[in-house]
Amino acid sequence: MSQDPRTSAAPAAASSGSNPIAQVKQHWDHVYSNKEYEYGEAPNVWLASFADRFPAPGKAVALADGYGRNGVFLAERGLETLSLDISPVGVETTRKLAAKRGVAIDAQVMDVSKWQPDGPVYDVVALIYAHFSSTPERDYCLRRQIHQTAAKALKPGGLLILEAFRPDQLGKSSGGPKMAHYLYSLEELKVDFADLRLLEGAEVDIELEEGERHRGLASVVRVVATKDA
């Protein structure tokens, strides 16, 4: 397995210079080229647990959706789904998975920090293991910027659903970034999503069973939030 670029000594950096986005893209292209469905084909359990609250028809967006296990799941629930990821290999697999399941999906290669949603139009916004740096670069925090954009994209009454590793995951072998500033605490997320109403937010240890890469006891943070009209 290749090393994660979110460690300080990532070999991927060698051919992509000091451009962090190029390193991330190169890393995930490599991961998804080696194994198409790195976390299995099933959706994330936390996301799927809200399926009976999804409107259909409706609109969903899955940010940093990888090869689309979650975006395709949302499309299967009748939502018109936009799936965004920086990895062209991942996005191609998303289209393939959607075709295999017989659903339509709008899968696009995009750095989500550049995404500009068309207003608050999404009934479901999914952020599943979408880890962005919390280190202030220039005059902003990447994680906060992307989370605030995600919150703006949420329609009143919609659901923003997030699961991510938290700092207690460091040292565990069940997956995730190896650098603390890519891990999220509930306190940070409450600030990021201050414009939303938190329905549930918890730091929990769970047994992950998502392919070989997310497997075993894991320390995660889970959030589901809505927007009041």
Ligand SMILES: C[S@@+](CC[C@H](N)C(=O)[O-])C[C@H]1O[C@@H](n2cnc3c(N)ncnc32)[C@H](O)[C@@H]1O
């Ligand atoms: C741990 S994977 C999770 C993929 C997917 N959400 C899932 O749960 O199966 C992290 C994903 O984040 C994507 N990613 C990281 N930074 C990104 C960025 N700035 N814009 C878009 N995608 C990004 C990677 O390409 C990778 O597919």
